[in-house]
Amino acid sequence: MTDNKKIGFFQSGTPWVWLNAGAVSISMIMVIGLLVLIAVRGLGHFWPKAIWQIEYEENGAITKLIGERAKTETVSARQLREAGIKHNFKEEFIERTLLKIGNRDVYGFDFRLIVAPLEKSVSLPPELIVLERTEWGNFYGELVEIEENGVTIQAGTEELWDKLSSRVERVAELRERIAGIEKSEIGAINFKMEKLRLRTRAMEIASRNNAEEQAEMAGTKAQLDADYDALKARLDVLYADIRRDAVTLRVMTGEEISINLSKVVKATRPNAMSILTKVQHYFGNLIDFVSDDPREANTEGGIFPAIFGTVMMVLLMSVIVTPFGVIAAIYLREYAKQGFVTRLVRISVNNLAGVPSIVYGVFGLGFFVYVLGGNIDQLFYPEALPSPTFGSGGLMWASLTLALLTVPVVIVATEEGLARIPRAVREGSLALGATKAETLWRIVIPMASPAMMTGLILAVARAAGEVAPLMLVGAVKLAPSLPLDMNAPFLHLERKFMHLGFHIYDVGFQSPNVEAARPLVYATALILVAVIILLNLSAIYIRNHLREKYRTLEQ
């Protein structure tokens, strides 16, 4: 290559090679850029954000604004003017900030657009407080006083803040107890009541008039009612208890607003935090995010049910897809006569991996839900009709649909693994007198197991990210209960479930307050991407490992 210079630049083909290199570069930059974008936005969501106090000039008057800077961008002065903001700034480019001022119940909207030249002074007063609430989003303000049963508690600023923190913790504990009672205990009673109702209905349908049975059922019902009343009484006490305290905050307009602590989830003073506390809060937020239930139409709170639903569905799918995929692969590779038909089947299986997922969703809805589910309802759950049991989308149908969607992946991967096993190994086993089944069971399958594993992991990764078919067969924006609980039969295959991917779609595109929910969507996306990339990396690792193994075997 030293004589490069003898040929011309273009003649040598160098620019074209470089253009090709550029394509790789661009692709890599896009992949990495995308991951970084999701990671930065997703991880940033949990960091306690500074609360700015801004003296803002508006129509000649100075107003005080308090809030988080949600987004800052540079716009041209002209664009600003077209957006309807009258100004006479000298600068050609102006920084514009989307300020999250929260307090939606007080102001009616929780974002404001402000421009840098009108920000007369900015500060980060340490005493500013953020309250995360169960409704109406965040609340920003200065702490004024705390009331206990309507009686004001007097204390210095710091002391007052400590008191508030401990009270918020107390409320959190109470809330957990209430949720415990409502969800598990009352949930169980409701579950039994529903069963009882269905039993009564079943008796009606069969026109069975068994006085003994009816008496027994009446007894159970009375017992359940009594249990419920007892729980209700306990709940009432707890509810009274949780409403004991109220906190009064001064908002940016100077108004003093009193908020009952029962509505407060978290109280923080981000401006007063040291880096260490911020890190602590960061991880606290992260843990809350993956372990809490969503609030306010999914735009606040955590995503635990979505994670749980995704995991349940994927597990169930794996249980279905693994044996069938492996058996089909063994059949194709070991038992079926290798000929035109097998080739045809193999091509079809390969192609099915490329069939759009929505087609599987359509099939799942039409066949599993309406045909199978409808008939199951007719046969086994006539008492629940007309409300469907299995006749509408649910966990089982979603898992089955995705199993069908991913079965080609498992078949292809397993077949590849089986094909890699040298003939000699098989023949050796058969020559020693083992039957075909024994050879398969003891020799071939164990050797191909990493390939099956790869197939399964790829299947899981695909299933976890698939949304389109789930929209048709059972994923919902908010499932009232998890598909797994303490009520027999524990696993409720007919229930609808939440799913991370569907959650992203729903919160990002169907929610009433997209702007407020956006960070949460990024965070959800980050978790989904992380899971899927991990799964894929492990599949790649296993595959490479496997190749090494057989390379040594073949020599």
Next chain:
Amino acid sequence: MDKANSTIETQAKVNWRWRKIKDELMMRVVQVGGAAVIGAIALIFIFLLSVVYPLFEEPEIHESARYQLPSAALGPSLILGVEEQAEIAFRITEDGSVLFFDVSNGQSVVNYKLPISDDDAVLGMRHVSEASRLLAANLKSGGLLFFKHEYDLEFTETERIIHPKVVYPFGEEVIDLGESAITQFAVGENEDNLTIFYQNQNGELGLIGFEKASSFISEDVVLEEIDNSFLNSSHEPVALLVDPEQEWAYVLDDRGTLALYDIRDVASPDLQEVIDVTNKSSKPTSIEWLIGGISVLVGNDSGVVSQWFKIRSEGDVPYTLKKIREFKVDSSAVNKMTSEQLRKGVVAAAESGKVNFFYTTSERDLMTITATEGEVQHIAIAPRSDILLLEDSLGQLSAWDMDNHHPESSLSGLWGKVWYEDYQKPDYVWQSSSASSDFEPKYSLIPLTFGTIKAAFYAMLFAMPLAICGAIFTAYFMRPKMRTLVKPSIEIMEALPTVILGFLAGLWLAPYIEQHLPGVVFVLIFVPLGIILSALIWWRLPFEIKSKIPEGWEAAILALPIITIVMLCMSASTVVEGALFEGNIRIWMSENLGIGFDQRNALIIGIAMGFAVIPTIFSIAEDAIFSVPKHLTSGSLALGATPWQTLVRVVLPSASPGIFSAVMIGFGRAVGETMIVLMATGNTPVMDFGIFEGMRTLSANVAVELPESEVDSTHYRILFLAAFVLFMFTFFFNTIAEVVRQRLRRKYATL
């Protein structure tokens, strides 16, 4: 020893048998399991087909009963009707008897008599509105009597009993229309108004408008006259019509012309147009509304029914009547027509006794029966279109069972242009639902297919150069060490859930590009230029520096210049937009170039879906190039060709089938992708290929509409058809790709 030996032997035999059994068992299990999985996969195809098939099934009709007219002594009927459950029908005779009878056997159920005096008689009857079951009777003593046929349902333990009755919504008084009886009439009725259009004994055409007012005393509705007028018609009217909204009246006269009057002002009807509806000297014999009151059906004496409606005209009058389509019923004259009550189907009877069922919008000729030896006098279709009741001139009634679920779908309707009512011209339209109840769904798959192909086209436009060039470089030029890094990264890109790509495209990329449109154009121009410039600089660099980095790392070197160029372009974007496009390129474009701009457009889809397709194309194309036998390239290089020459002349020609199959598979993926298009397009079914316009694809359409569609309805089946089309489409492309790939593999194996 012997004994022990023999026990061991028997033991071994038993063992052997047991092992044989296990072997056999495993084989069976695997065979059954394997066949089941393959069967399940085949089931998808069969099931989709089985749902789609009824769309194109021929409807069935068969005679279920034939009987003499009930209470035949009262003479032939003036009108026939069937209630919703299609169990009870009624007929009305000249003396004012309303006779309800069982559809299945003609047995009388109950009889009523209209409140008219004994010497009075009914001259003619009309259904005013089949939906509200209102009828009008033209009395010999002069005037019209309005009444409804209604049904009370009673449920007992075992069955449902229907009790028919007659009610008088405007009281039992006769609406007076002058001294003498009228010869013919038409009534238009909606929730608030009622208009009567009639011809009296003197041959005058009269028009009276009423307002429905609720009476103070009872819950009855009283008709209050608003206005009236008379029209002149120089020729003898044959038939009259008024539309339900009472805006237009039609008069068919004995010359074979149809006159259209604007009657929005009842006091001064305005003649809009007179149009000749004779067809090759065939005289019109009857006119009738198609349900909805927009189209007029004209039957003529050579057995043809034509559909007409008014479209906006460019002439002096705002509207002009236009013949839309026609149907051949029989060779004899059409004497009776009735439209279905919920759909746009029509039953027409000819004088020969033939009865033909056709569907207007889908232009399907559904079925023809020979109903009678005589002539069909009256036709009644049950509201749910499951029973057809015919009365003939021989005094017989015949009931026909109809199995006709999807007449509105036809291949020409799904894939061709259809002229829908109130449209200016035939068009491809997808509009499956609407807020109004008397809406006709429009199912043309063309806009959706167009959207799908458009989305896939832009995605391929973005993905193909990047993926193929990237594959070429990675497989042929790149250092193996870098390759082990690049390949898995791009494969991971394939695994990224498309919902995330869609979300980023819709919520991040779309607004960003909207703000930086000139920047995107700069990137397209300057990035390739920048790459070549970088190459030139590298070329000119002294050998000492170049030798530090071996060849094959160009991609890594380029990362920095590319990022810099992109950032520069984007920051220049706002400046250029301000300087050249008055600060807003979108407004500038629509004002100066007439190009509209949707925020979620084909450009966004191209990038986002291209991103999803790149890894698919890349990894298959890379495999194909990489597996070109090394001795081919070594030979070429040894003969003195440059690496680029070797690539273009040796490697690419032999790998091109592989690259082709990669593109096919990528295209298949782009066609079926759902979430990205769902989230990053506006989902409007427009037919515009512009890069800044949105689209609606087959897959997104299925995802949006299927959960809401009623099971086994036409809409449901058409959505299944869309899924089936997607399935076949991708299956076809993938099969081609797979076959090409397998051939290539075999070719390499022999080389």
